[in-house]
Amino acid sequence: MQHVLNEIPMETRPPQEGKLNVSEFYRGATVLITGGTGFIGKVLVEKLLRCFEVKNIFLLIRPKRNIGTSERLQKMLEGPLFDRVRNETKAAKGLFDKIEAVEVNFERDDLGLEPALRDRLRSEVEVAFNLLASVNFNEALDQALETNVECTRRVLNLLSGARRIKSVIHVSTFYSNCNRTMIEEKIYDDIGFGGYDNIKNTFAKLQDDHKQFLSPVVLGTFPNSYTFSKKCAEVVVRDKFGHLPVGIFRPPIVTSSYREPVPGWIDNFNGPSGMVVPLSQGLYSAALLDPKKKPFIVPVDFCVNALLMCAYDVSKSSVVTKTIPVYNYTDDSNLWTWGQVINGFFSGLGPIRKLVAKYFTGTITVNPIRYAICKRIMMFQAFCLDLIRTFTGKEKIMQRLFSKMVTLSEVLRFFCLNDWKMTNANIRRISDEMSPLEAELFPLDIRKIDWTEYYRNFVPGVIKYAVQPRTPRSSPSITERKLKESKLRETKKLNSGLFYLLWSSVFIIALKIFKNLFNKV
Numbered sequence: 001m002q003h004v005l006n007e008i009p010m011e012t013r014p015p016q017e018g019k020l021n022v023s024e025f026y027r028g029a030t031v032l033i034t035g036g037t038g039f040i041g042k043v044l045v046e047k048l049l050r051c052f053e054v055k056n057i058f059l060l061i062r063p064k065r066n067i068g069t070s071e072r073l074q075k076m077l078e079g080p081l082f083d084r085v086r087n088e089t090k091a092a093k094g095l096f097d098k099i100e101a102v103e104v105n106f107e108r109d110d111l112g113l114e115p116a117l118r119d120r121l122r123s124e125v126e127v128a129f130n131l132l133a134s135v136n137f138n139e140a141l142d143q144a145l146e147t148n149v150e151c152t153r154r155v156l157n158l159l160s161g162a163r164r165i166k167s168v169i170h171v172s173t174f175y176s177n178c179n180r181t182m183i184e185e186k187i188y189d190d191i192g193f194g195g196y197d198n199i200k201n202t203f204a205k206l207q208d209d210h211k212q213f214l215s216p217v218v219l220g221t222f223p224n225s226y227t228f229s230k231k232c233a234e235v236v237v238r239d240k241f242g243h244l245p246v247g248i249f250r251p252p253i254v255t256s257s258y259r260e261p262v263p264g265w266i267d268n269f270n271g272p273s274g275m276v277v278p279l280s281q282g283l284y285s286a287a288l289l290d291p292k293k294k295p296f297i298v299p300v301d302f303c304v305n306a307l308l309m310c311a312y313d314v315s316k317s318s319v320v321t322k323t324i325p326v327y328n329y330t331d332d333s334n335l336w337t338w339g340q341v342i343n344g345f346f347s348g349l350g351p352i353r354k355l356v357a358k359y360f361t362g363t364i365t366v367n368p369i370r371y372a373i374c375k376r377i378m379m380f381q382a383f384c385l386d387l388i389r390t391f392t393g394k395e396k397i398m399q400r401l402f403s404k405m406v407t408l409s410e411v412l413r414f415f416c417l418n419d420w421k422m423t424n425a426n427i428r429r430i431s432d433e434m435s436p437l438e439a440e441l442f443p444l445d446i447r448k449i450d451w452t453e454y455y456r457n458f459v460p461g462v463i464k465y466a467v468q469p470r471t472p473r474s475s476p477s478i479t480e481r482k483l484k485e486s487k488l489r490e491t492k493k494l495n496s497g498l499f500y501l502l503w504s505s506v507f508i509i510a511l512k513i514f515k516n517l518f519n520k521v
Helices: 002-007 021-026 037-052 069-077 080-088 092-096 115-122 141-159 194-204 208-219 227-242 272-280 300-320 338-347 349-362 367-390 399-416 423-431 434-441 453-457 458-467 478-516
Strands: 030-034 056-061 099-103 127-128 167-171 246-250 253-255 285-288 297-299 324-326 362-365
Touching: 002 453, 030 037, 030 115, 030 367, 037 056, 037 080, 037 092, 037 272, 037 300, 037 367, 037 399, 056 069, 069 099, 080 092, 092 300, 092 399, 099 349, 115 253, 127 141, 127 300, 141 167, 141 194, 141 208, 167 227, 167 300, 194 227, 227 478, 246 300, 253 272, 272 349, 272 399, 285 367, 285 399, 285 434, 297 349, 300 324, 324 423, 324 434, 338 349, 338 362, 338 458, 338 478, 362 367, 367 399, 453 458
Parallel strands: 030 056, 030 127, 056 099, 127 167, 167 246, 246 324, 253 297, 285 362
Antiparallel strands: none
8 A cells, every 4th residue: 555655646645734735846847828918827927936936937929019029028027017026026037037938820830930949848848828818709700719729729739749748727718618507617519510620611611701690500509709619629628639638727707816916906908897997987887787696706816826726736637537627716605796796896986986986877787778778878978078088189089998898898798697507626626635835825715705805906906007007117216206106196186086076076967867857777
């Protein structure tokens, strides 16, 4: 018995009290990441630099809008997300030097890599995270399949030749099977129409108008091309790359950070963060959602901790079994309803704005007719704001911004009007196996989140990190930069406060008149 135990690799044994098995797993490791410049990818890179002694991080980056890969990387590292690494870590420059930007063309089977670089990646990479995805829900089906399935296939083809690979995590989405009411930790291959390969071959022969006509039929009960393409990618991973030590990680709606590296960090207006921007400015905002449904929401820092632990778990499970593990990073034990979430958003506003938003400028409804009226109000508001901007010599941007918000609300309606049951045994097992020290350093247990605290920081975080422009780091000195930022904040606060009082008064009166006339909003 002892002989058998000794043959089991150390990394497959349960962690002991105070042990940091996951830290040892990443110590000296070479990590490859696709989608590293995205929302989750940035937090993953920051966590690896700050908390793990990795050897190298290869970021596969494509040029974008005439901006090269090195410039994109530099711009990312200059952002506020990496301030903690810069300010608290000794030899921060040495940490940043561990990151190497690799220019790729995901549309090519060889990823556009030179043979020497391709061979270098295959000889050095030990852990890989595939976060590459297009999250455009309105994207044409063939384009979504190209990005979310074919690009994944090309990346995993590269890793198939990796000689030291220990773990590969393909990041999917919890909603890859949202046409079901119960989502378990397994790969569902009920794609239909002869499977993914048949769909791909059929679309390759069609003209654009025929693709557009056929797409709704292929999607069936799926709400959009994104969720369907992510389901197809999971099946391709299972069928084509089962020989790799690979796992599938399914996060739900990922929002701002809970605590790391700072509370409330976020860099986009996708999902709930887009809802709070108008409310934070005293503007009218409406959302089509069911306040009684329970959304699956996770903070990005907890999501990244889980992602890192799942990669470690894959390296262990691949020793024992060839089954591809699936990780539903969700938990239904302490979920808030959408109504509670919205009230949580309000808690991050100042007293006056909170009162105004709760009773006047924030509307949630499940009635599509009522929402249609609300959209008219939002667009009329944007028209008025653009009119004011025109008189003050500023660019007319509000109608365009509000139009994007309305579009976002439309594509999210399926997720705001429904809820799901799920299983998450693999995630709970990982959480239970963590030592107390690991659980403290890499928290991932959603059940232990103080959601009241989280949502209190949500709106301020969106405003600070996603709305307010960041002063360039080319300032003469940090002290001067902070002084300028402080003066600018005070000036903006005074101006926005005066505008808010004037606008809110006028708009609330107009909204009351509208309600009395139509009695529908």
